[in-house]
Amino acid sequence: MCGWATLGSRWLGLKARNLLYVYPHSLNFSSRQGSVRNLTVRVQYMAGEDPSQALPVIFGKSSCSEFTREAFTPVVYHNKSPEFYEEFKLRLPACVTENHHLLFTFYHVSCQPRPGTALEIPVGFTWIPLLQHGRLRTGPFCLPVSVDQPPPSYSVLTPDVALPGMRWVDGHKGVFSVELTAVSSVHPQDPHLDKFFTLVHVLEEGAFPFRLKDPMLSEGTVEQELRASLAALRLASPELLVTFSHHVLDKLVRLVVRPPIIGGQIGAPPVTVQPATLARGSGRPTSLYLARSKSISSSNPDLAVAPGSVDDEVSRILASKAIDRSSSRTCSYLEGSSSAPPATQPRPTAQKLLHEELALQWVVSGSAVREAVLQHAWFFFQLMVKSMALHLLLGQRLDTPRKLRFPGRFLDDIAALVGSVGLEVITRVHKDAELAERLNASLAFFLSDLLSLVDRGFIFSLVRAHYKQVATRLQSAPNPAVLLTLRMDFTRILCSHEHYVTLNLPCCPLSPPASPSPSVSSTTSQSSTFSSQAPDPKVTSMFELSGPFRQQHFLAGLLLTELALALEPEAEGVSLLHKKAISAVHSLLCSHDADPRYAEATVRARVAELYLPLLSLARDTLPRLHDFADTEGEGDIGGTINPSVAMAIAGGPLAPGSRASISQGPATAARSGCALSAESSRTLLVCVLWVLKNAEPALLQRWAADLALPQLGRLLDLLYLCLAAFEYKGKKAFERINSLTFKKSLDMKARLEEAILGTIGARQEMVRRSRERSPFGNQENVRWRKSITHWRQTSDRVDKTKDEMEHEALVDGNLATEASLVVLDTLEIIVQTVMLSEARESVLGAILKVVLYSLGSAQSALFLQHGLATQRALVSKFPELLFEEDTELCADLCLRLLRHCGSRISTIRTQASASLYLLMRQNFEIGNNFARVKMQVTMSLSSLVGTTQNFSEEHLRRSLKTILTYAEEDMGLRDSTFAEQVQDLMFNLHMILTDTVKMKEHQEDPEMLIDLMYRIARGYQGSPDLRLTWLQNMAGKHAELGNHAEAAQCMVHAAALVAEYLALLEDSRHLPVGCVSFQNISSNVLEESAISDDILSPDEEGFCSGKHFTELGLVGLLEQAAAYFTMGGLYEAVNEVYKTLIPILEAHRDYKKLAAVHGKLQEAFTKIMHQSSGWEIPPPCPRSPGQPVTHSWELSRDTPPSGRASLPQRVFGTYFRVGFYGARFGDLDEQEFVYKEPSITKLAEISHRLEAPPCLQEFYTERFGEDVVEIIKDSNPVDKTKLDAQKAYIQITYVEPHFDTYELKDRVTYFDRNYGLRTFLFCTPFTPDGRAHGELPEQHKRKTLLSTDHAFPYIKTRIRVCHREETVLTPVEVAIEDMQKKTRELAFATEQDPPDAKMLQMVLQGSVGPTVNQARPGPLEVAQVFLAEIPEDPKLFRHHNKLRLCFKDFCKKCEDALRKNKALIGPDQKEYHRELERNYSRLREALQPLLTQRLPQLLAPTTTSGLRTNMKGARKTIEGSLEGEEEEEAGEHYEVGGPMAMLTHLIPSPETP
Secondary structure (H helix, E strand, O other): OHHHHOOOHHHHOOOOOEEEEEEEEEEOOOOOOOOOOOEEEEEEEEOOOOHHHEOOOEEOOOOOOOEEOEEEOOOEOOOOOOEOOOOEEEEOOOOOOOOOEEEEEEEEEOOOOOOOOOOEEEEEEEEEEOEEOOEEOOEEEEEEOEOOOOOOOHHHOOOOOOOOOOOEOOOOOEEEEEEEEEEEOOOOOOHHHHHHHHHHHHHHHOOOOEEOOOOEEOOOOHHHHHHHHHHHHHHOOHHHHHHOHHHHHHHHHHHHHOOOEEOOEEOOOOOOOOOOOOOHHHOOOOOOOOOOOOOOOOOOOOOOOOOOOHHHHHHHHHHOOOOOHHHOHHHHHHHHHOOOOOOOOOOOOOOOOHHHHHHHHHHHOOHHHHHHHHHOHHHHHHHHHHHHHHHHHHOOOOOOOHHHOOOHHHHHHHHHHHHHHHHHHHHHOOOOHHHHHHHHHHHHHHHHHHOOOOOHHHHHHHHHHHHHHHHHHHOOOOOHHHHHHHHHHHHHHHOOOOOHHHHOOOOOOOOOOOOOOOOHHHHHOOOOOOOOOOOOHHHHHHOOOOHHHHHHOHHHHHHHHHHHHHOOOOOOOOHHHHHHHHHHHHHHHHHHHHOHHHOOHHHHHHHHHOOOHHHHHHHHOHHHOOOOOOOOOOOOEOOEOOHHHHHHHOOOOOOOOOOOOOOOOOOOOOOOOOOOOHHHHHHHHHHHHHHHHHOOHHHHHHHHHHOOHHHHHHHHHHHHHHHHHOOOOOHHHHHHHHHHHHHHHHHHHHHHHHHHHOOOOHHHHHHHHHHHOOOOOOHHHOOOOHHHHOOOOOOOOOOOOHHHHHHHHHHHHHHHHHHHHHHHHHHHHHHHHHOOOOOHHHHHHHHHHHHHHHHHOOOOHHHHHHHHHHHHHHHHHOOHHHHOOOHHHHHHHHHHHHHHHOOOOHHHHHHHHHHHHHHHHHHHHHHOOOHHHHHHHHHHHHHHHHHOOOOOHHHHHHHHHHHHHHHHHOHHHOOOOHHHHHHHHHHHHHHHHHHHHHHHHOOOOHHHHHHHHHHHHHHOOOOHHHHHHHHHHHHHHHHHHOOHHHHHHHHHHHHHHHHHHHHHHOOOOOOOOHHHHHOOOOHHHHHHHHOOOOOOOOOOOOOOOOOOOOHHHHHHHHHHHHHHHHHOOOHHHHHHHHHHHHHHHHHOOOHHHHHHHHHHHHHHHHHHHHOOOOOOOOOOOOOOOOOOOOOOOOOOOOOOHHHHHHOOOOOOOEEEEEEEEOHHHHHHOOEEEEEEEOOOOOHHHHHHHHHOOOOHHHHHHHHHOOOOEEEEOOOOOOOHHHOOOOOEEEEEEEEEEOOOHHHHHHOOOOOHHHOOEEEEEEEEEEOOOOOOOOOHHHOEEEEEEEEEEEEEOOOOOEEEEEEEEEEEEOHHHHHHHHHHHHHHHHHHHHHOOOOOHHHHHHHHHHHHOOOOOOOOOOHHHHHHHHOOOOOOOHHHHHHHHHHHHHHHHHHHHHHHHHHHHHHHOOHHHHHHHHHHHHHHHHHHHHHHHHHOOOOHHHHOOOOHHHHHHHHHHHHHHHHHHHOOOOOOOHHHHOOOOOHHHHHHHHOOOOOOO
8 A cells, every 4th residue: 555655646646736716607687776787796715704804815817916815807898797708716725614605796897986986886795605514515506696795694504595684686586607616636526435534534533423414423323324435435436536546545444454443342344345437457467567566577578677685575565666654554554563463363353464354354255245356356466465565574574484474374364365266267267258367367476476475385385276276177178278378377477576596496406216216207218329328317307397397496397387288289279378388488588598697607507407398398399390491381482493392302412491300200290280380489499599508518418318319310300490490581581571561561551541431341341350360269469468469579660770670680690690509519419429329320410411401501600610610520520421321411511512612701711611622531531532522512513503693603713722722732642643633623613613604694695594504414414413413403594584394394304314324223114214205295305315324334433323313313303394394384294294203103102192193183184174275276377478477376367366265375485586697606607596485475575685685685785896786677588798797697587386287187286286396487478579568460478497406395495497498489379378368267257166246247347348458458359360361371270270269168158157147146237247248249240250260271071981090099099188187177178289189170160061
């Protein structure tokens, strides 16, 4: 209660305020006789009836004195009913009596006073007595006004009383309106508070009888009235109750500790009331941020005050409140009680201790009172704690032993109270969760406070009893997670004690077992692998949650036990519990780390011993921790394959996402139970690192020696995961997170705008919120639940400044360095433990993998110095790790060292160069040859330069020079060939770096870059490992550019290379037989079979020794190829890849992968079906004269107009011919290439790409100079004699795939006609005089066929043209092609299913409509030009007859189209159809004379036998030609010498007589 007195006037208004405001409103003197027009009102505060008794309590104006005895309203001129707007402020006396009243005098003010008359004439009087039944009167009043002076003793009456002999204005009616308002901390102005204070005062004075308003109170009735007034307090005004709360509480506490004596007996008023008017929010929060008197919490990192001793803590509870004992009645109570008898004497009756009485009354209270107390249990708990602390201080008992500080009866009451409140928590958790949560937190804070005041063993027994209560209820609880959450909060608050470490007794060593038999925990654990002696039970119990540990370290044992329960995989719905338990441990460790009491290393080692079981808990929880080694997301992001999957598939050394576990159990197998989130996993891992850092190394070494091999393997996996979890991501990662946060804020802003503008309804908003709700309920999203949000440091800011992001990046970098160094120290401890054991090889291999992972991640220079030193020590002591069996580690180590040799920091380069040199030397000393290291270094450098963007070639050359210097100055190997071999290796590495320089020069030209990488890979044809590496590099580059088909081809070639090697090793039926087995995927793959047997000899060390050249590596390559094919939309190729893969998986009985493969096949076939519309399309036709070069999928004159509706959903590549002309190109001069471009690419786009920087022209412009490179716009043959020898020319032409007639039988689908392409066609219109376009009789066309070295798609996107063939069409042949195309368009539009009336009418209009203002001539014009006269040359008879038959077929298709259109149109289009029919009739009439001409060759007689012979031959020819071509359109049969042409010669036309 002393705390209330120190809060000050800011909160409770303890500074007295006693003011009264008077507001005169109006006066009605309309019925008053006489001259009363200029009215004013005088206000006086009277202490009696004599005029001299007016008190100076009215605040004066600014120009007057501070206080005056009277005040006037302004004069209202010539108005008998004035209104007033004046405010009078009065300071009420401290004691207001019944004679105090306000006197109002009304004056008429004369404007022209007569001599002998007063200026102010009183015309009326009225008054207000200020007290009525002991209460201050306030509010509005309507008072009657007396004409005469008030009589004697008027002040005790009100003006409403009609006094005899007095005259009243308007017959004693109310004519004056006035309002009184009080602002007072003395007068409650509430009847319930007035009655309560009056009764308490009467009891204190003992003056009976007493009049309370009307009734008279006696000693017999006062107790009943007191009970009624206590119950009525809840009806008081909330504002006034809060204002006078300190007085109310003071009186209540007085009644509790000093019960009133009435008639010689002690009264028994109820000690507890339900202050229903107090808000629930005033309850003590469950958060540890509560600003309590003893809130110096060891678990709260925000506190800057250093903790002191236990006695200082108690003193601070009092001193922090600045107790003013003279102003606190509660202090006086306790001062009087300080001289009470000792605790062993009987309890006093007149004066009692507040804490004892509260505990007793709480325990024995009834149900109604108990329910009221439980609603605000925090207040009564805190009241008891403060009373106990004051009792110890004032009684000078702080030095008394804790067991003697309080009597046993009081401790029994406390035990009963804790038990009952704990039971209430358990029983109410499912009925009223909010109350149960508040009670749980209040009880925990109460016990935490008692740890500073009472015997701690007694408090621990209460805690243990509470835990047993909860454990008993857990067995039958419908939702155990709720109870566990409450118990976790209870434990967290209890462990927030500032002397938490001292309470856990960390300095006392664990006592040995009572019996000579080992402990239960040690007997159940597996036997040690690395210790010759039996495991030490004492050490084992320190690292496990054993009975001795929990008994010795009580609070730490409780906390870690709660953590273990939360981390159990069988627990359900414990996501929130994970966070709470881990955060509690993390907060404690943070407080220990910042506590100056634990700054010394030895002290901190003792503190770390409290958390040693955390290492075993985290090790066992490893399968359910978030796997930071895997990249985020399961699918392919941005069109690229997951890097960890790619490396694992490729058999790369130590894939970034694969944890190489040495444990016997499935440490990284499928995760069971509820997996931990990334945030909880990081927090748990940082706790593990803190323990490893601060624990005594000798103790850790003894523990590691006692671990079994699987346990040690899981420990190494845990260290591996620590490195991945705290890997430094760089400043860009923080900028990306910041941008995502800003984007989220913009989304929230958009939602707010929608809500303000009303564009989104309430129902949609409710549905959206329900979808975003957490699967574990809405607890995690409630901001005001401090117990949930307390441990998470959140920021409401939208974005962060650059300085803040740099600071966060700096902190993240320091954390990454610290975590890596702790892991490195732990690894060295494990190495010292296992180096003499028999099973050290497997353990050391796993240790080296962890070291290599740390060297491969982003690390600081400080760590790299230590990490590389550790690596050198490992290789020096255990060379068999790298050079005897496993080549993965050697390859991975070489890659890591080469990357650091190219570092920009000289110290890192020096360390990496020394490591690489010692690695070579070690390998040489084993067998006078370091072929393995030589091969792995060469492969690593090839991989490095092919995949790393920011690779520094200059710094790597310096490191290579340093290594060469080491070899030359090495005196120990001067007589050997070591220096020469190192020199050869350095030369090879320099050559690779030279190629790297060239690659950087062509970095802006992807085709040249891929060509260079292709050339490098071809150069390594004799080294399968290096060729495989460069194929993978090319695949990565293609994937980066979005060329998934080419990336897949690289993987197929790599798989074929591996298959060749495996076929040489063994003949397995399930393996592919070399490259031949891959021909169905790509015909180009046969080039991988050029490797001879002597090159692929498996006997030579270093060749084909990587993980790639295994069945597992082959499976990985095929899976990656299938993945790339899927991304490229080549689903048919996916099927071919899996045909090779499935037999291997079947042989290995890998049913899991088989299920996945068949699932992917089902997806591929489903996509093929869904995207198959329009696949059965007619073959591409050549372009007609004058046709502009466009994209193949644009609707041009080559494509049927209705083709738009049936275009396939997949589009593959677009192809262009690019020719280079000019001596400046060197080897490229007069070379032609076919480029494969993305699917939607037009000629203008590739021209722009080749013209605009960064581009091919820009590249050559920078190389040759300005105005040197020019683009040739046409596709005519280039005459080099007309070119400027000083310039470089590039010619670009659109080309289309071309297929012979026999090829079209097999290439049915759209995929078939876009895969395995070797021949391309482009057409060039020309005239004899050199113009591109002319009249019909002179319009020629040149068809150019190009053949490439390899088939598309290939491992690169441009392939050289190896053969060129040209064919020139005469004008009549051009006309025949045009008519065949028009006929196909008509047939396609007519037979389309479903029919398209609009498209059909468009084709008809273009065929039979008039040809006015058309760019191309119509059918009639073509017929008039070529069929008007019979050609003189008999050689042209065949073309003439073929064109005539084309027109006949064209007319037939027009009739069919008109018939189809008539069936499709509606009534509104009949006139349009009749117009089409008229146009067709006119066309047919015009063509009739041209089509009925007879050629001389057809008039020659033919004998019957000759005709029969010719018919037989024709039938055979026709049957052979038409076999399998039933679905081809009619226009395709009009080929020169074809079946239809033969029939036209043998069968006379109908017009022939």
